[in-house]
Amino acid sequence: MRLGFLDRWQSSFRFRLVFATITAITLIVALYTVVQYLRHVQTAESGQKIQAERLADLMAESLAQPMFDFNTVAVDLAARALGAHAEIQWVRVIDSNGDVVVDTGSGAQTGELLLTLRRPIRYRDGARLLDVGNIQMAFSRTPLNAEVYKGAMEILFGGILVVIGTVLAALWAFRSITRPLLEIAQGLDQLAAGKVDLPLPRGLRDDEFGRMGKAMQRFRDAILERQRAEAEVRENEARFRDFSQSSADWFWEMDAELRFCYFSDNFSRIIGTDASKSLGQTRIELPGFEVLNRASVGEELLDRVARHDAFRGVELHARKPDGDCLWFSVSGVPYYDRNGVFLGYRGVGQDVTARRNAEEDVRKLSLAVEQSPNSIIITNAAAEIEYVNEAFTRITGYTLDEVRGSSPGFLQSGLTPSETYASLWEALNNGQPWQGELRNRRKNGEIFVEYGFFSPLRQADGTISHYLAIKEDVTAKKQVEDELQRYRLHLEQMVADRTAQLAEAKDAAEAASRAKGAFVANMSHEIRTPLNAVLGLARIIMRDNAGRKSGHTATQILEAGEHLLGVINDILDFSRIEAGKLLIEPRPFRLVVCVEEATKLVAERAHAKGLQLSVEHGDDMPAWVEGDRLRIEQILINLLSNAIKFTDSGRIVLSLTRHDEQIQFMVSDTGIGMSPEQVRRLFQPFEQADASTTRKYGGSGLGLAISRNLARQMGGDIRVESTLGKGSVFVLSLGLREVPPAGVAAVVPGGSLRLAGLRILAAEDMELNRIVLEDMLESEGAVVVFAEHGQQALSLLETRAGFDVVLTDIQMPVMDGYELAQHIHQLQPDLPVIGLTAHAMPEERDRCLACGMAAHVSKPIDCDALVGAILANVKGRNVVPEVAAVALPGMANPALIDWAALSERYQGRHAFAEKLFAILLRTHAQTPLHLRDAARAYDVETLKSLAHTLQGVAGNIEARALFSQASQLEQSIREGRGDCLALGEQLAVSMDALLAMLRERTGHSISDV
Template identity: 30%
Template sequence: MKFRTKTVLGVAVIEAVLLTILVLSTLGIMQRTAEQELLHRAETTGKLLAAASRDALLAWDFATLDSIAQEATSSGRLRYVRFMEKDGRVLAQYGDATAGPTGFSADDGLKTVDDGVLDQQAEILVAGVPYGRVQFGLDIDSVTAATAYMRGWAFGISAVEMVLVALFSLLLGLYLTRQLASLRDASQRLAQGDMTYRIPVKGSDELAETARAFNTMADRLQSFYGDLAEREARFRQYSEVNSDWYWETDRDERYVFISDSFESITGRSPATLLGKRRWDLGSTEMEVDAELWQGHLEDLSAHRAFRDFKYWIEADNGRPCWLKESGVPRFDDEGHFIGYRGTGADITAAMESAHRMHMLTRAVEQSPVSVVITDLDRRIQYVNPKFLDATGYGAQEVIGQMPSILKSGRTDDTVYQDLWATLERGEQWRGEFVNRRKDGSLYWEQATIQPIRNLEGRITNYLGIKLDITDRKRAEDKLGHLLDELKRSNQDLEQFAYVASHDLKQPLRQISSFATLLERRLGDQASDEVRDYLGFLNDGAKRMQALVGDLLDYSRVSHRPLHNDSVAMDEVLSAALVLLNAAMADGAAVIERQPLPNVQGDRSQLERLLQNLVGNALKYRDPARTPIIRIGCDDGVFFVADNGIGIAADQADRVFMIFQRLHSAQAYEGTGIGLAICRKIVERHGGRIWLSSAGDGQGTTFFFTLPGPAAHHVVDSGAGLGQAGAQQQA
């Protein structure tokens, strides 16, 4: 049943009950009033009739009595009048008397009237002595009609009032239910999460005030739920990025709940921990800190909160997994302990980092080099034991001091200026110092000093790593003296070779010339044996002259200053081939050439290089086939390839050594210096030379690199000069 129906029915029932009570009470009052008035009139009428008939009764004047009775009933208010003696005999009577004198019974009120006539009687007294009585009946039809009329009006008014009240109740119910429906709908929409809905407010009555209060409450709820949603979202985000998981234990410290994030963090299923206690999870290989566990068990026994308790378990993959847990005790409503709840975190990375830090610390402590850390004011904050051992100072003597306590005055000030200028730029500095130990002795240090930056990239400290190089310096000094001696010795040897080869030319020419003159002087007189000896002498002199000439060439290559020019290798090759025309024609050689790039170097020496390599290919050609020689450059690597007799792999390095020959002089002429000269030229130009051959009869390819514009170091015109060469130039 709707509230509106309940309201209408309730008001109608209440109104009906109240109106019924009111109408019945009013009708009762009206009836009692009418009855009292009627009884009072009856009493008055009886007294008037008694007074009027007293004299006629004493005189036995029956005619007067009849006249009084007739006159009394003439108005219609009295239905009958009867005069009687005191013994009951009727003296006069007029009107409609339904009851005789013997059956007469006076009515006490209207309730006893059943015939529409109020029967009453009055004593006729003379000096207080009754002489008779008068009986009469009052017509109560008017009273009854008036009462019925009033009852009809009362019920009619009541009906109209009830209809009006019911209509008002209906309208009021509609208004109330409409407002309540608005409140209900608004409450439902708020309950469904629509925090923006508000009740339209009209008027200024209590319901409007209620609607305004509801809207105010909705505003506060919207603000509250907005804050709550924001906090929930923030908490959810924190939970999503948090590395922790959540757990609960029972009163026996056995895990009864572990959140799902445990597995994604540790790699171990939470189910493997349920029903177990913390100390049941360790492996037999676990090193237990008895004191730490004892303190933890005491906290658990006392039901105290604990924080950051660390222990480790084995993950499902067998790797150690360090855990850190914090928890608070749980109690039921009656204060009984029921277990713990808390959070856990995987600190394996942190523990491994701590272990690495420990190893790093131990490595620094045990390092064979000195380690120094200063603040930005250059005051020492840390030194390792090697530093103390190298300097002779104690830790307390150097902490807080500046590194300048080691200055010996032997290191140039520009070194320190460069050091601090480099560090202020945030760069690493490398250099050497001559420092002084506590005992006053000097020592050399090779130092690497660099800034230390924090996570924000700011420089907070300086780190110095120093190596005692005193012994190395002494060895370098000794080696330097030896190298100087060796250089002087090599220069003397080179000078001797140059001078000797230069000075040997004249005697060799004389020997060759005199052998020729002697052969001509003897003419036919010389025996065959003498002629053979003279031929041997002449050939030996010529070979010696060739050897001395090549030796001079080798010395010139080593000593002559390089010209650092841009050289067109195509032109250089063409010039070299012109010098080899005779050899190429003799062997009917085929030359296949590719475009060659420009390089930086000495044109004459590069021409000699190509002449020697192509000449070498022509000399060691295979007599069974036409010699084909290819010259080109691929990615900065020059090559000269032939199809000649080839070179064994184990002889590849030997061919570049001076005076090294792989074949006899009778088979192939030469002195064994040509490829050595090639190697010297290439090396002086900052490059290298090598060969590749598949073996005998497979041909040989010589490769060499030269400093080029794109990727090579340019050799300066004086960079390749040795002291002997400089002296020779002088």
């Protein structure tokens, strides 16, 4: 009889499994096919869009140069070549004005679009990005649809094959599996006593798996009892093992012959040696291990063991192999078999060293408490006395038996303020200690004074269980203090009188110090003002009479004046050091430049004496460091000047060494040297080696004292080693941290009319100073108008216009420089004011800046310093930067013109150089424009010709950066590299910068040429 579907479903596990498997596989394959199709569609579409976006970005980038050059032919060719692709329906290029440059058919749409993209076209011009237009691209969906359809057919065909193959394999596999399962069930029925525990299936039916489950049930029942027994044994073993490992104690065992047969691992750790070496012995016999109380305790223990008696808490004192001693407590019990036959001992050992040590500490503490000179009281939480020491009995007269259980209040005399007791109990009730003075009564009625310390004692849980009082009898001390108090009152009056006297003396000293500072400042001004005129006139005479006797005389006057100026500067520096007003201003600077500047200033003097001056340093010197360059140069100049002064023949070497961030400047000479006594007095103010040194060589004796003070203020020092008659070595050690290169300071190239075209108003009350200032400024090309005081200068500003800058002396009649600067700042805030003062103190500079001045120049006036200050503050006439404005690839922003090389090239003929500049401005004003036009038109021949011409021009005026760029451009064109257009644009930028700088120097503009 043919069975129905439900009957077969109920009776055959194989039928259910085959049907369910085929159904599941079919559904899975169908679902997988759909998912793969959707994923294929998504992947294809996503890939097409990504390719489209990349193509749009690439096209926008490639069209940047043609669009910037308005090369419509190149744009049209590129766009139509792109539009020929099957996936691109149309391309439209629009310029920055919105005009369509190219359109390959955006109006003739023939199919479904995938997407339309729009990308801006940007051209990079140096550091700027210029929008030169945009590109629009439409991508067709037709290629994508064809690819998707092909992929879908492949996925569907593969899914059908998988379903068919899987169904056939399942039919064969399930038929092969179910029959052996019946045999396995029968075999398991016979292995009910086996050792393998198998999981029991749930929800069994009356089929093959049902019969196998019954067999497994019988198998599990058979082995269950055995597993329980084994688990109990393992649990007991694990419990004992855990107890043994977690316990700080150790376990041991003896056999029936009282030989050790077991020690736990802790025993070896406690005694510090391998205890297993005692196994098989009747007592612990180990190398270096010794039981110290074996005679008193060990024999008794052995007797108990011999009688098979139990023993507990037998303490043994032993010495370990490392020499340390320990105490351990041993307990043991005999154990027997079921018949009562003695089998041995089992027991435990415990390290009780800490307890024994604590007991010893308690014993010592008890002795200390009993023998303490201070009385000690311990009460319970109810303030009832439990303990007092012998000192308490000696001081108060009460014994422990008399006071036990009572309150300490019986000692009160009534003379202690109630507030004291209130404060004491408030602190104790809050769990805080208290200390203070109490007046109590002895047993014999005598009043005595105690200074006590009271503290609560806490249990481990934080609750207060006792109170402790430690009190010192200070009666005799109080009597002495009372006597001292009487003397103190008298002394305080004497001190007050003396303090008043000292205050008067202090005020007088401060007044003297202020007078000294004012004197030094005024002295500086009074000397610097005429000295400015002397040095200025000397420079004029020396310049106008070069090679004549009067010129030589002027040189001597200038040298003497500069020497006097150096002495004045030394005195001012020393005064500032004494007043604590000398400021150290660390800034980044180039170390080699600092050293070169210092040696440059003394080189002429060294060569004049026929001395060899050299600088030595290793390759590890940092390029840039942070420090006060001015002060470092000041120290080096002083050390080098001294070396030159005291050396008649030989050489002077300035050597630099580096130790981490420590730089050592060593100045060594072959001069007269010094004795140890002279070295000892060397750094004292106004001291030299001896009186003859001052007479022969001159000097104030302040230079080295100032230099050492400066070095120490900068965290360094100066030391000296010298041998009389052989020379000296001065070592300046400074901590100079290496820093990255900072912005390079501006320089003012000499040898030209640096102030040409400037109109300057100068306020100066001294005629000599006006003459010097007029010559100095007019020689630089400026037009100068003078006023004799500040009021006259204001009048000139009101009646005449067009002044570029105001120079003003500080101390003048009628109106001084400070007031003049304030008025100008209110009337013409954009007009810079520069102060000229003979005061050299730092506070003078701060005062000038505070009243509105733009800069401050000290007298005697240095021409370069004054010109630099003017150019730095006059708008539109800034100093020529040492660094080019445009950074070029592979070059570290070099200077536009190497002025030193240019001066050397034409032997100082500045007029000839200026003539070259004028010719360059006239003949090459349009060269940057020609370079850009040639680059945009891809005219490489014109670019090559211009580059070749500019190499010659740049070489003639020492414009090395421009020469290098022109050479790179010409080489790029010869080699056919693709960067020639960019190099041409960069060369045009550099040429613009050079022309702008030369126009500013000569006063020309494009219209002039």
